Amino acid sequence: MKAMILAAGRGERMRPLTDHTPKPLLKVGGKPLIVWHLERLAKAGFKEVVINHAHLGEQIEQALGDGSQWAMQVQYSPEKTALETAGGIANALPLLGAEPFLVVNGDTFTEIDFGVLKHALQANHHAHLVLVNNPPQHPNGDFAIEADRLKNTGEKMLTFSGVGVYHPDLFASVTRGEPAKLAPLLRQAIAENQATAEYYQGVWHDIGTPERLNMLNEELKLRAR
Template sequence: MKAMILAAGRGERMRPLTDVTPKPLLPVGGKPLIVWHLERLAAAGFKEVVINHAHLGQQIEDVLGDGSQWGIAIRYSPESSALETAGGIVNALSLLGDAPFLVVNGDVFCDVDFGGLRDCLQPDQLAYLVLVDNPPQHAHGDFALDSGKLLLDGMQRLTFSGIAVYDPTLFHGVLPGEVAKLAPLLHEAVMRGQAAACHHAGIWHDIGTPERLQRLDQELRAK
């Protein structure tokens, strides 16, 4: 299975830090945020990783190179301007191939077992999401979960972690180079009963502001 790290976002809420550094390269715990993902993916046995980028994207290529220092092969999917999540994935499908693939948001920090997601997608499913407890900044969550079945509404709503496995078929109808959001595609899959999920109760942080970045950096350095 191949993996994709989404790294094309502008990081407006992280300014002024992201005026000169792309968000995935911001340091936390002594290394760039995206490197934590690369290390975990390599440890989980992933050999091929696709990274999309837009804002200051050449910096990402310059720092990460071909991925050989982590024992993986990195290929890049540049965007002249950010295409949103679904658009970015579609733009990279020629690199990802026809089989299901793992996608990880470049601006989260987690201890999700990436290797454990390899075989989670069932033949009739188009998406398998990792959900987490609602953080303070997203108290109402995104989806409900009932015995592994993903629902749009329910008693207990959880937050989409930005980590999921997708079948390429999910993105049919989105054209390469088109700006497209992911949420409508996921909602359609949920309504058709073609999406499932799990609840990750471990470490997960959405690094959306300089304050959150600083808190996580202090936690990691304290360990």
């Protein structure tokens, strides 16, 4: 299975940090956010990774190179302007191939076991999401889980972690090179009973503001002692 890291966002809420540095290259625990992902993907046995980029994307390519330092092949899917999540994935499909693939948001920090997700997407399903507890900045959540199925509503609403496994068919309606959001495609998959999910309760952080970046840095310092 191939993996994709989404790294094309502008990071407006992270300014001024992102005025000169793309958000996935911001450091926590002494390493860029995206490097934590690459290390965990390599540990999980992933050999091929696609990274999309737009804002200051050349910095990402210069920093990460061809992926050989992690014993993997890294390819890039540049976007002139950010194409949103589904648009960015659809644009990268020629690099991702015809089989299901893992996608990870580049601006998160997590200890999710990516290796387990290699077998997450069953036959005839288009999407499998990892959901987490709702963070303070997103108290109402996004989806629910019912008997391993992804649902729009439920007794316990959870937040989408930004980690999911998708079949290329999920993006069949997206015109390559045009912006498109992921949520409508997931809602359609739910309506067609083609979306599953799992609940992860371990380490996960959405690095959306400089304050959250600093908090995570302090947490990692404490853990390193």
